[in-house]
Structures are given as structure tokens and as C-alpha cells.
Amino acid sequence: MNLSRLFNSMSLSIPEQHLIELLELNEKTQPFGLTLAPGEIKQLLAERNRVLHSYGRLELGIAATKEIIEVFSESPYIRQDHYTSTLNELHEIFYFLKNETEDKIGDAKLIGIMKDCFDNECGGSLELLRSKLEEFAADFRIEAMRDELLREGEDDE
Numbered sequence: 001m002n003l004s005r006l007f008n009s010m011s012l013s014i015p016e017q018h019l020i021e022l023l024e025l026n027e028k029t030q031p032f033g034l035t036l037a038p039g040e041i042k043q044l045l046a047e048r049n050r051v052l053h054s055y056g057r058l059e060l061g062i063a064a065t066k067e068i069i070e071v072f073s074e075s076p077y078i079r080q081d082h083y084t085s086t087l088n089e090l091h092e093i094f095y096f097l098k099n100e101t102e103d104k105i106g107d108a109k110l111i112g113i114m115k116d117c118f119d120n121e122c123g124g125s126l127e128l129l130r131s132k133l134e135e136f137a138a139d140f141r142i143e144a145m146r147d148e149l150l151r152e153g154e155d156d157e
Contacts, residue, residue, distance in 0.1 A: 014060075015045065018041075018045055018062050019038060019041050019042065019045070021062060021066065022036060022041045022044070022045075022062070022065070022066070022069070023036070023038065023041065025066060025069050025070065028070060028073065029069065029070070029073035032073045032074060032078075033079070033080055034073050034078065034079075034080055034083050035080070036069075036083070036084065040083075040084045043084060043088075044065070044084055044087055044088060044091075045062075045065075047088045047091065048062075048065055048088075048091050051091050051092050051095050052095060055095045055096070055098075055099050056099075057095060057098070057099070063107065064094065064107045064111070065091070067107060067108060067111050068087065068090050068091065068094060068111055069087065071111050071112065071115050072086070072087070072090060072115060072118070075115065075118060075119050075124065076119070076124070077118065077119065077123070077124025078124070086126065089126045089130075090114065090126075093114065093126075093129060093130055093133060094110065094111065094114065096130075096133075096134075096137075097110055097114070097133055097136075097137055098110065100134075100137035100138075100140070100141065101137055101140050101141075102144075104140075104144065105140075113133075113136070114129065114133065117129055117132050117133065117136075
């Protein structure tokens with residue numbers, strides 16, 4: 001980031017900074033035929049905020065949003081005509097998983113799991129992705145409980 005851009009960004013509000021950051025991602029996603037207009041970004045951020053609120057979460061930055069956009073833009077199943085709605089649904093699934101796994105999986109790893117499942121097992125189906133990842137979250141919680149019980153058993157000995 002050059003110095004003049006840094007000073008300019010300091011005078012912008014947080015929503016304006018987020019808008020600019022996501023607009024800049026168009027340079028990376030455009031080769032895949034995917035871009036977001038300013039209005040679509042505002043809609044995406046509003047939906048993200050709604051999802052965060054519905055899950056009782058607070059995030060100051062948009063690193064996860066940027067990661068979702070960058071990673072999923074490479075999917076052969078995402079097209080421009082449903083790009084924004086797909087990103088909205090991916091946010092919903094992502095934050096559901098963050099809650100269900102109690103934040104024990106890092107953002108990048110979780111997004112990678114989502115992308116792999118979306119492109120492979122789910123063939124681009126968001127409904128199937130949600131279903132598969134609900135199963136993943138349940139299995140994760142069972143495994144975490146099992147590990148916790150084993151650790152408690154070791155402490156007793």
C-alpha cells in the first residue's frame with residue numbers, strides 16, 4: 001500500500017474501507033468472470049452483518065469475507081448471475097460452522113473444507129453443502145466431546 005493511499009484510507013469510514021477492499025478483489029475474481037458492483041458489495045456486507053447478528057457474533061474486519069470471495073471465485077460452479085446470492089449463502093454456512101465448531105477450526109481451513117465439499121461432493125449445490133456441513137459439524141462436536149472425555153479420564157488416573 002503506498003503512502004498516499006494509506007492516508008486516504010485513514011479518512012474513510014469503516015464501511016467505505018470495506019467497500020474499497022472488496023472492489024479491489026474484482027481484480028482477482030474478474031479472470032473467473034466474477035465481479036461485484038458497489039451496490040452488490042453493500043448488499044453483501046449488509047447480509048453478512050445480519051448473519052453475524054443472528055449468530056451472536058462480532059467481527060470488526062472482513063478477512064473471512066475476502067477469503068470466501070477469493071477461494072470460491074475459482075469454483076467452476078459459481079456464475080456471475082448468482083454470484084452475490086451464492087456469497088450470501090456461503091456466509092450463512094460459514095458462520096453457522098464457526099458457531100457449531102466453537103471456533104476451533106481456523107477461518108482459512110474451514111473455508112477450504114467448504115470449498116472442497118462444494119466443488120466435489122456437492123457438485124456446486126448449496127443445499128447439499130449445507131447438509132453435508134451440518135453432518136460435519138455434528139461429527140466434529142462428537143469427536144471433540146470424545147477427546148474431552150478421554151482427557152478427563154487420563155486426569156483421573
